[in-house]
Amino acid sequence: MQYYTYEMAHVFMHPVRLMARTLKAQVASPLNPFADLEFSKNIAAACEVFEGMTRRYGKPEFGITETKVGGLTVPVREEIVLKKTFCNLLHFDRDETVVGKRYDPKVLLIAPMSGHYATLLRSTVQELIKEHNLYITDWTDARDVPLHEGGFDLNDFIDYIIEFIQYLGPNTHVIAVCQPAVPALAAAAVMAANDDPAQPSSMTLMGGPIDTRRNPTQVNKLAEEKPISWFESNVINFVPFPNAGFGRRVYPGFIQLTGFMTMNLERHTQAHMKLFENLVKGDCDSVNAHKTFYEEYLAVMDLPAEFYLQTVKTVFQDHLLPKGEIMHHGQRIDCSAIRKTALMTVEGERDDICGLGQTEAAHDLCSNLPIDEHYYYVQPGVGHYGVFSGTRWRTEIAPRIREMIRTVQFKRRTGGTETRMPLPYHTLHADREAIVDWRAPTGAAPNGSAAG
Structure with a gap:
């Protein structure tokens, strides 16, 4: 049931993420005369942080070419x-x-x-x-x-x-x-x-x-x-339709990720607050470093x-x-x-x-x-x-x-x-x-x- 709830949450969040991307594009547009105002920068930064925290990350590429x-x-x-x-x-x-x-x-x-x-x-x-x-x-x-x-x-x-x-x-x-x-x-x-x-x-x-x-x-x-029966009852789920592994019993990656994030919740919270500040300041190097790390860290797989x-x-x-x-x-x-x-x-x-x-x-x-x-x-x-x-x-x-x-x-x-x-x-x-x-x-x- 956890897996189905997780999937449904992603479905419901999709239009919200779309609205956040649209709002960011509008307030940060070079055609917007108020784009350089502190208020506009805060809105754009908040939208980008929200979108990054709520979207699903696919399997990354090694990208090693030389x-x-x-x-x-x-x-x-x-x-x-x-x-x-x-x-x-x-x-x-x-x-x-x-x-x-x-x-x-x-x-x-x-x-x-x-x-x-x-x-x-x-x-x-x-x-x-x-x-x-x-x-x-x-x-x-x-x-x-x-x-x-x-x-x-x-x-x-x-x-x-x-x-x-x-x-x-x-x-x-x-x-x-x-x-x-x-x-x-x-x-x-x-x-x-x-x-x-x-x-x-x-x-x-x-x-x-x-x-x-x-x-x-x-x-x-x-x-x-906890006894092994607790793990089997509480963290093992069935892969939902329409995934290729529909019906397979798995330990979902999102549960593992939640555990990792909870262990260092304060550090991750501070990292995203820092991301917001860097987006407002326009510190591209720090923003890219944050994104590079979390695009890897938040990409998880089921076991x-x-x-x-x-x-x-x-x-x-x-x-x-x-x-x-x-x-x-x-x-x-x-x-x-x-x-x-x-x-x-x-x-x-x-x-x-x-x-x-x-x-x-x-x-x-x-x-x-x-x-x-x-x-x-x-x-x-x-x-x-x-x-x-x-x-x-x-x-x-x-x-x-x-x-x-x-x-x-x-x-x-x-x-x-x-x-x-x-x-x-x-x-x-x-x-x-x-x-x-x-x-x-x-x-x-x-x-x-x-x-x-």
Whole structure:
């Protein structure tokens, strides 16, 4: 019923939005002799803020048409290389006629399936394609998938990841951002247990809820407060007609967005008040920056109900992965089976969605990895989104991931016989007694800071 109410509200608001756009066009028209009056500017600004807050935002485009490689501007083309019911594997193909044949590491970037589209990682992609052969999971809005196509749950998510890695072949490096850290780690464990020749060379988990019992956030506490039956009764809805997925049970994106907005309501309110002020002043740069962010942030997608409910129960309530009790098609997933996939975890110091230590927990689970293939980094001064976007991502985090990938690639190419290379980030000891900064001179005391 919530979904139908939401749809009807949009229908009823459509003529109101149309009137707001019409009024704005009239008062802001250069033909209006009163357009420069403060009163007219206030009306135009109010209409624009109202229209932006009440309209529906469709799926954004990545819009990445070029990148810089070795100082050269290289055209980039998006291509779908593998189609699945609930996801497309998207490749960012750089024009080799400009830059020549390159043998950059293959990277599979796993975007979160948590209400926003994969384009939320646009800045992540923009940085990675400079020096990597990049692929990304482009998840499909569940409301657009016909009911006869079947369901999608956590097991299917793991299957998709395994299939994508196998498609890309050996020497693939996986980066999972936020929610897919759990299925990515599970997929690597399944492939390791089966001695799959396509096991990824490295896996980077960024701000992921591996063990939400550590330093729980408000999001974690909300997930534990209610039984799974409450979530099924209160947030699961049927996709209304005339959408292609009519009749499918989903966790609607607008409910997820409402939760996110409520968590930081004061900040979002102030942002829109600032937008109003900037519109009145004519500060175009600030207005465009606001619109760019919110056009992405307010574009949401529906999640399959079975996937959402299983994730809540498995990851946030029962903590099956860190307990070693998670199952995949009847087979227990054992992360200690991972021996050939280097592990790096990245966390934000001020992350209020995935608390410090939750992603780091993956190192305890991958107990049979060599000591020098555990990499742990905490970025000071950033929250959840700062882990994969913004200045700190470009200047602090991405270079460390790039160096790790190339170090691991070099080690695999030489059969692991070469001496360990100095790394510009921290390596986590298996005994967890010290975090070593390999930039320190030989014999120096370990740096106990996890932040760098």
